[in-house]
Amino acid sequence: xxxxxxxxxxxxxxxxxxxxxxxxxxxxxxxxxxxxxxxxxxxxxxxxxxxxxxxxxxxxxxxxxxxxxxxxxxxxxxxxxxxxxxxxxxxxxxxxxxxxxxxxxxxxxxxxx
Amino acid sequence: xxxxxxxxxxxxxxxxxxxxxxxxxxxxxxxxxxxxxxxxxxxxxxxxxxxxxxxxxxxxxxxxxxxxxxxxxxxxxxxxxxxxxxxxxxxxxxxxxxxxxxxxxxxxxx
Numbered sequence: 001x002x003x004x005x006x007x008x009x010x011x012x013x014x015x016x017x018x019x020x021x022x023x024x025x026x027x028x029x030x031x032x033x034x035x036x037x038x039x040x041x042x043x044x045x046x047x048x049x050x051x052x053x054x055x056x057x058x059x060x061x062x063x064x065x066x067x068x069x070x071x072x073x074x075x076x077x078x079x080x081x082x083x084x085x086x087x088x089x090x091x092x093x094x095x096x097x098x099x100x101x102x103x104x105x106x107x108x109x110x111x112x113x
Numbered sequence: 114x115x116x117x118x119x120x121x122x123x124x125x126x127x128x129x130x131x132x133x134x135x136x137x138x139x140x141x142x143x144x145x146x147x148x149x150x151x152x153x154x155x156x157x158x159x160x161x162x163x164x165x166x167x168x169x170x171x172x173x174x175x176x177x178x179x180x181x182x183x184x185x186x187x188x189x190x191x192x193x194x195x196x197x198x199x200x201x202x203x204x205x206x207x208x209x210x211x212x213x214x215x216x217x218x219x220x221x222x223x
Contacts, residue, residue, distance in 0.1 A: 042201050042213030056209030090155050104155030
């Protein structure tokens with residue numbers, strides 16, 4: 001039990017649609033990071049939010065965006081969905097931007113048809 | 114090109130055997146972490162190594178960070194079926210970014 005919850009657990013969308021994934025961080029953790037994990041691969045860093053502002057970004061296009069709220073919840077938004085966006089999306093919370101320690105949720109499995 | 118290469122990618126052994134999983138890179142990391150991930154769950158942190166040459170033990174698991182902080186290994190002694198899972202190494206680049214290897218899928222057969 002990491003104290004990090006994600007919703008929904010599974011989601012099916014079609015190409016071109018938009019999706020919002022949600023994460024509830026562990027209480028007191030003001031930093032959240034999002035990762036994309038394709039089937040058979042390790043997670044890839046999308047971005048990190050600290051105190052409601054983006055604090056670092058991986059190699060993902062601008063159609064991947066996020067929000068972080070004062071109540072330790074956050075969102076990952078993806079516009080213009082593509083088939084390659086099919087993956088497990090993980091959020092991880094930590095008490096500060098150094099990311100130590102990082103607690104992962106169980107992810108949202110997104111399938112694009 | 115994978116920044117962190119894990120080997121082997123798949124490993125299936127009998128209960129009681131020993132095994133070693135490797136994580137290699139040409140880049141230097143400020144720290145390196147090992148995670149275990151089970152189906153339908155997120156990765157769970159096993160250990161963080163920070164100092165070159167550092168060795169940490171967690172029951173039957175031994176983790177080592179290379180002297181140059183570019184590589185790491187995970188050794189499991191007397192593997193048990195409960196050790197089955199996806200083992201991921203991850204190196205920290207900068208303050209925010211955690212770079213993961215592609216994982217080693219380990220199966221321990223009773």
